[in-house]
Amino acid sequence: MWTLVGRGWSHGRALAVWAAGTAQRGRLEPLPTPTRGAPAEFRAWDRLYTSAERKEKIDMSRFSVENIRNFSIIAHVDHGKSTLADRLLELTGTIDKTKNNKQVLDKLQVERERGITVKAQTASLFYNWEGKQYLLNLIDTPGHVDFSYEVSRSLSACQGVLLVVDANEGIQAQTVANFFLAFEAQLSVIPVINKIDLKNADPERVEKQIEKVFDIPSDECIKISAKLGTNVERVLQAVIERIPPPKVHRKNPLRALVFDSTFDQYRGVIANVALFDGVVSKGDKIVSAHTKKIHEVNEVGVLNPNEQPAHKLYAGQVGYLIAGMKDVTEAQIGDTLYLHKQPVEPLPGFKSAKPMVFAGMYPIDQSEYNNLKSAIEKLTINDSSVTVHRDSSLALGAGWRLGFLGLLHMEVFNQRLEQEYNASVILTTPTVPYKAVLSSAKLIKARRAVQKNMIFIDQNRVMLKYLFPLNEIVVDFYDSLKSLSSGYASFDYEDAGYQTAELVKMDILLNGNIVEELITIVHKDKAHSVGKAICERLKDSLPRQLFEIAIQAAIGSKIIARETVKAYRKNVLAKCYGGDITRKMKLLKRQAEGKKKLRKVGNIEVPRDAFIKVLKTQSDK
């Protein structure tokens, strides 16, 4: 099922003004913003920053359950979650107030380069209010539809959310989707209308939308400018007043939920845990409910926002735990940890993420296979929504078939492999899953986009629900929607199951022989254009040979596109005049070795490069 939210044509201009005022004494040094495209510098900064902070242990026993609030910030993409998080970190003295604080919780290089959050991040904030010291655990979550899995996981560690809505753009597709995730999890929702400093901001209109769509009284909305810091203190107070403390028991045996994990090459898996019962400290023997393996805890602590070791973690608190887990299978997200010989009922896990887009991934050079394998394994610890299956192709060698939640997710995973693991890969054109019913015609009945619902959010905005075939939107739908609506429409989707469709299997033939790597499933109406594009790309990348080559796209016995590569004789000895026989032999030997890298289709030699050019994603072309 799809939800489209289109909006009217009024818009505002962002004001680039920073808050002036007295700088608060924070516990940490200000974070420099890493420069674009400078991975080494970024990593060096990150390491220095963490090691300086990791010296003294903190006593977490001073935070009783009543003084703890676990909350998350959810919103549509770009509505200001990360900016609000920066202000909350400053207000609580977690970081110094400086104009360099931009997306402090977005630690990954890919997040800073793209200006989006892809990983949920946790920060424990210490805040004094009305004579009491509170522990506020903030979880910053991604806004883009591809990462909604991160949002739902983070919510399991929270009792409430700040629902941030842009005062100019109003309710958008992911505002609705994220609200319902929080609503279904029975969390307290605090609506926050952000960017009230914008010239065209209309917070009163957005208040009415929130009342109409979510049934939240408009006087519950807090109007802020995260950029200028206006009213942000009221947000912190609302967190304390409106979100209940967690319902937990410290006297019960340990019951900790692993809600996220990252991988450190020296210390192994760092599990982000939310303690529902009990206490955990260094030296404890813990058991994973999933694997039943026993591990000894080496370190516990809170994220502040970097690692801050603690003596113990207590029920109601959110922190990290390192226990020598080295393997992907030992660090399952959604797992429950308990003390050895004190088994507990496991907490409900998470629905596993359902991949929507699949692509082949191969090392550029087969000798890199093992390195790439280990990089993929480590990155999937940090991003468990990616599915991995071994695959192999005659042309590209041994590799994997990876499943992603969407195209942006696929691009981000690829970019993280390059930036964090220095791995270069060949990524093939993404496809979506199909269920095929084989019949003599191989043809299945089609269904096109069907409108299901239309709701007017206000006079400028309408929410439309459609049923769409996934393959129609997986490659360029989002871009087309954005450009058609000049960026004003937004969308979100959920899986509506399989539908029958008129799909055909398209073969690519070289002089009548089928090239197995290039077999594709396409919609009947698109077969001609897709077939033509593949034939043209093959023609450009196939070297001429001693005879003419016919490149054809065919559905069954029907040819739907054709290109021809003219004959040519490559004489490697052409430049070799004179009679030096050893030099001639050398050239012929090198040519023979080169041929080993070729894949024979019939009597046609196809170099690996040609496959790569045809199979690589459109964006890589």
Ligand SMILES: Nc1nc2c(ncn2[C@@H]2O[C@H](COP(=O)(O)OP(=O)(O)OP(=O)(O)O)[C@@H](O)[C@H]2O)c(=O)[nH]1
């Ligand atoms: N004028 C104005 N701009 C703001 C305000 N808050 C955030 N912004 C800007 O809006 C843009 C998006 O802000 P982010 O905080 O990165 O948004 P986000 O919701 O975290 O985005 P994702 O992590 O990608 O989902 C940035 O350019 C911010 O500077 C505000 O109160 N006023």
